[in-house]
Amino acid sequence: MKVSEAVYSRQSIRAFTDQEVPDSLIQELLEKSSRAASGGNLQPWKIFIINNSTMSKFLKFQEEWTDPETPAYDIYPENLTEPYKTSRYEVGAQMYSILEIGREDKEGRFKQMLENFKFFGAPSAFFCFVDRQMGRPQWSDLGMFLQTFMLLALEAGLDTCPQEAWAIKQESVTSFVKAPDELMLFCGMAIGYRDKNAKINELRTERRPFKDWATFVD
Ligand SMILES: Cc1cc2nc3c(=O)[nH]c(=O)nc-3n(C[C@H](O)[C@H](O)[C@H](O)COP(=O)(O)O)c2cc1C
Known part of the structure; x- marks a missing residue:
């Protein structure tokens, strides 16, 4: 697969089959990913993998955790300005339209949002943490x-x-993976094989045009 092909065809997948992913494959992919560039070669990622029997244990734990949680961080700026506000609105509108969940159906939307906390049915996942001393x-x-x-x-x-939805469940996640206090949660990553029959996976998001975000300086 060419890099450009991978970049173009990657999309966020929100429904998976039950097909398991071996630990060895996840490890191999993570090790390869650690070739990513990082300032000063700090490699600041800290990864906790949830796979196989741990996934069922985690989902059960998550379901039963009733303590209120303090979010790890604000996922979006409070008063998001344009054009970001519209982009955010449009991706949600596109998703709910594919799922035929109406604008007024708050319960339907909330239910779909909660799918985040089942990793959308993915059999594998990881959580990405970062040391609190790290900055932007x-x-x-x-x-x-x-x-x-x-x-x-x-x-x-x-x-x-x-x-990044997991940011609002950071306390339960931190407790389950036994991450030390100096680490904070950034996000989760659902991993698996896409369910080709799931409508939600038809979501192909838009991008704003080049001229809106890039300038050749003269
Ligand atoms: C850091 C990060 C966090 C994200 N968090 C969520 C999330 O919590 N739930 C979700 O459904 N999608 C999440 N997304 C997916 C974005 O909605 C998606 O990348 C964007 O709409 C573009 O669509 P695409 O990934 O299909 O190209 C996240 C993406 C990134 C990069």
């Missing part, structure tokens, strides 16, 4: 690592969905 430059390194992983996963026939 190192957080961007996490993004490079995660994108590298998603592309390599695609090459191996797997699909993924990065999930």
Whole structure:
């Protein structure tokens, strides 16, 4: 698979088959992903893998955890301005339209949002943490690592969905994976084989045109 093909065909997948992913494959993909660039070669990613029997244990634990949780961070700026606000709105509208969940159907939308906390049915996942001493430059390194992983996963026939929704469940996640206090949760990553019959996986998101976000300086 060419890099450009992988970049173009990667999409967030939100329904998976039950087909298991061996630990060895996840390890191989993560090790390859660690070739991602990072400022000062700090490699600031800290990864906790949830696979096979651990997945059922985790989902059960998650379901039974009733303590209120403090979010790890604000997922979006409070007063998101344009054009970001519209992009965010459009992806949601597109998704709910594919699923035929109406604008007024708050319960339907909420139910779909909760699918995040089942990893959308993926059999495998990981959580990406970062040391609290790290700042914005190192957080961007996490993004490079995660994108590298998603592309390599695609090459191996797997699909993924990065999930910052887990930020609102950071206390239960931290407790389950036994992450030390100095680490904070950035996001989850659902991993598995896409369910080709699931409508939600038909979602192909838009991108704003080049001229809106790039400038050749003269
Ligand atoms: C860091 C990060 C966190 C994300 N968190 C979520 C999430 O919690 N739930 C979700 O359904 N999608 C999540 N997404 C997926 C985005 O909605 C998706 O990348 C965007 O709409 C573009 O679509 P595409 O990935 O299919 O190209 C996340 C993406 C990134 C990069």
